[in-house]
Amino acid sequence: MPALTMTEKILAKRLGKAPSPGEHVVVPIDYVYMHDGTFPLALRVLREMGMEDQVDPGRLILFIDHAAPAPSVAAALVHQEMRRFAKKHGVRLHDVGRGISHQVMVEEGYARPWRIILGADSHTVTLGAVGSFATGVGSTDAAVAAVSGKAWIRVPEQVRVRLSGAELPRGVMGKDVALKLVSVLGANGAIYKALEFQGDLEALSLAARLTVSNMVVEAGAKLGLFPVDELTAKTLLEKYDVEAPRLYPDASAEYSDELELELGSLEPLVAAPPRVDNVKAVAEVEGIEVDQVFIGSCTNGRYEDFVAAARILRRHHVRESVRCIAVPASRRVFQELSRDGIIDVLAEAGCVVTYGTCGPCLGAHFGLLGEGETAISTSNRNFVGRMGHRDSKVYLASPLTAAAAAVTGRITDPRSLI
Amino acid sequence: MSLVVRGRAWVLGDNITTDHIISGKYKYSKMGRLEDMLPYVFADVIPGFYEKVRPGDVIVAGEGFGYGSSREHAARLLKMIDIGAVMAKSFHRIFYRNAINSGLPVIVAKRVPDVTEQGDIVEVRIEEGIVTNVTRGVVERVAGLEEPLLSILRAGGLVEYVKRHGRLPW
Numbered sequence: 001m002p003a004l005t006m007t008e009k010i011l012a013k014r015l016g017k018a019p020s021p022g023e024h025v026v027v028p029i030d031y032v033y034m035h036d037g038t039f040p041l042a043l044r045v046l047r048e049m050g051m052e053d054q055v056d057p058g059r060l061i062l063f064i065d066h067a068a069p070a071p072s073v074a075a076a077l078v079h080q081e082m083r084r085f086a087k088k089h090g091v092r093l094h095d096v097g098r099g100i101s102h103q104v105m106v107e108e109g110y111a112r113p114w115r116i117i118l119g120a121d122s123h124t125v126t127l128g129a130v131g132s133f134a135t136g137v138g139s140t141d142a143a144v145a146a147v148s149g150k151a152w153i154r155v156p157e158q159v160r161v162r163l164s165g166a167e168l169p170r171g172v173m174g175k176d177v178a179l180k181l182v183s184v185l186g187a188n189g190a191i192y193k194a195l196e197f198q199g200d201l202e203a204l205s206l207a208a209r210l211t212v213s214n215m216v217v218e219a220g221a222k223l224g225l226f227p228v229d230e231l232t233a234k235t236l237l238e239k240y241d242v243e244a245p246r247l248y249p250d251a252s253a254e255y256s257d258e259l260e261l262e263l264g265s266l267e268p269l270v271a272a273p274p275r276v277d278n279v280k281a282v283a284e285v286e287g288i289e290v291d292q293v294f295i296g297s298c299t300n301g302r303y304e305d306f307v308a309a310a311r312i313l314r315r316h317h318v319r320e321s322v323r324c325i326a327v328p329a330s331r332r333v334f335q336e337l338s339r340d341g342i343i344d345v346l347a348e349a350g351c352v353v354t355y356g357t358c359g360p361c362l363g364a365h366f367g368l369l370g371e372g373e374t375a376i377s378t379s380n381r382n383f384v385g386r387m388g389h390r391d392s393k394v395y396l397a398s399p400l401t402a403a404a405a406a407v408t409g410r411i412t413d414p415r416s417l418i
Numbered sequence: 419m420s421l422v423v424r425g426r427a428w429v430l431g432d433n434i435t436t437d438h439i440i441s442g443k444y445k446y447s448k449m450g451r452l453e454d455m456l457p458y459v460f461a462d463v464i465p466g467f468y469e470k471v472r473p474g475d476v477i478v479a480g481e482g483f484g485y486g487s488s489r490e491h492a493a494r495l496l497k498m499i500d501i502g503a504v505m506a507k508s509f510h511r512i513f514y515r516n517a518i519n520s521g522l523p524v525i526v527a528k529r530v531p532d533v534t535e536q537g538d539i540v541e542v543r544i545e546e547g548i549v550t551n552v553t554r555g556v557v558e559r560v561a562g563l564e565e566p567l568l569s570i571l572r573a574g575g576l577v578e579y580v581k582r583h584g585r586l587p588w
Binding site: 024026037038041045048049050051074119120121122124136137138139140141144148150152154187188191192220222275362363364381383384385386390 | 432433435437438441442451452462463481482485486487488489490491493494508509510511512515516519520564566575576577580581586588
């Protein structure tokens with residue numbers, strides 16, 4: 001038996017043998033999901049192919065999360081169509097307020113180790129943090145997978161990313177690890193590749209791992225897989241009542257490339273506009289004024305992210321010149337935060353709080369930017385015009401760094417406030 | 419559909435994202451109606467693109483074309499605008515899949531993009547794996563596509579393939 005990587009193990013389990021990188025294989029999938037941004041085109045494809053009635057309700061999952069609740073009549077019509085479709089075909093629909101798809105996929109236990117999952121969204125790679133072979137596709141691929149239960153994939157080359165360091169330094173979060181990774185790889189540095197994380201994983205909580213896996217697509221990667229160890233299995237069981245089988249690579253598995261990240265020397269980072277790999281130390285951009293702060297998204301909308309932000313917002317009010325928008329990724333996250341008094345902390349500090357929408361991250365709704373405005377955001381992309389006007393700017397950062405900017409009105413090293 | 423494309427080049431640089439092709443703002447204000455989004459293709463990067471582009475024109479780009487969102491609208495809209503092919507030094511994988519599924523020929527070339535200027539005539543032979551800058555007389559041999567991707571492109575996209583053959587290619 002040859003030594004296998006995690007990517008090879010998951011594929012070999014389905015195919016009966018480990019395929020080689022570069023090979024095209026057809027694999028069965030466990031789930032395919034779509035949201036209100038990608039569903040309309042998928043439905044159009046299904047209808048054009050005459051296959052709408054053949055969708056497999058056991059495999060397809062729908063989410064209303066990108067513009068939720070509907071900010072326009074056009075969005076409302078899409079949502080209506082999704083509800084009609086779900087009812088007609090018996091497909092599971094997670095409606096307005098349930099949460100952002102990638103977060104809910106974990107909470108509901110759809111995403112588990114060893115599963116193969118496609119999502120009609122590029123950040124589907126988030127689920128690699130719980131050991132799912134999960135990657136983004138377009139609407140046509142998703143529509144076809146919803147009918148056939150299969151997809152063709154190109155087997156990716158696998159890269160080992162070795163993390164070293166017992167814990168993250170003070171003021172450093174999973175987001176800083178993700179930004180460092182993207183800056184080292186570059187925006188095109190991992191195109192078509194599977195990144196497999198190994199080494200000192202105890203330093204990263206499950207929430208931090210989800211943030212790191214979420215952002216591997218910003219280097220072009222197809223997968224960002226973490227081993228499923230005690231920490232992940234325990235968290236999934238305690239939080240979501242999910243029994244997770246372990247997943248590890250074989251010790252002597254071979255990789256096409258290897259990369260090492262030393263966690264102990266990390267400091268708070270930002271990705272300066274207009275590229276995610278344009279990463280700088282906070283110290284290099286300290287003092288830049290911000291008009292808006294967004295804490296949320298599939299990257300950083302989890303419980304731990306708002307607890308971190310609250311460390312600063314508990315003792316300082318949001319500056320008058322700043323709009324601070326806080327959007328927990330799901331209703332469940334909101335309820336956990338509410339139970340522990342964190343929602344009150346955010347509101348008392350002056351944040352606008354809602355939950356369960358992707359809205360601000362992609363400029364869909366709930367806080368777009370005007371001409372010449374600057375935002376600091378915990379989301380994953382800072383492209384030209386991403387969050388609003390084409391002459392607005394977005395700096396990406398951790399929830400701690402975002403909260404620090406909310407209270408000072410300028411990009412600020414969060415270590416000065418915690 | 420012939421897999422030989424000859425047309426005027428629109429030259430773009432590295433890291434052209436799906437947000438550059440069609441911004442999420444337009445996508446969410448139009449919510450899925452592709453026809454309504456057409457005038458906004460490349461709106462933030464090439465002013466007047468929609469008015470100036472002609473059927474069969476070829477996009478010639480650098481590294482990392484199609485980075486970003488999975489929105490298939492990006493590939494579909496380029497196809498609807500009658501772009502003949504996209505040539506780039508590398509593609510992000512979701513865009514690449516979406517392009518083939520939409521019937522939009524895509525080809526990786528490393529040298530021709532460097533010598534191509536806006537408006538040059540370029541030719542792309544997908545099956546043979548040959549790209550040529552006709553204006554400058556530069557020919558490059560590149561990797562062709564394999565099946566079933568060629569069959570999907572020949573049919574004009576996956577939807578057309580299924581309509582014609584009554585089944586998926588796999």
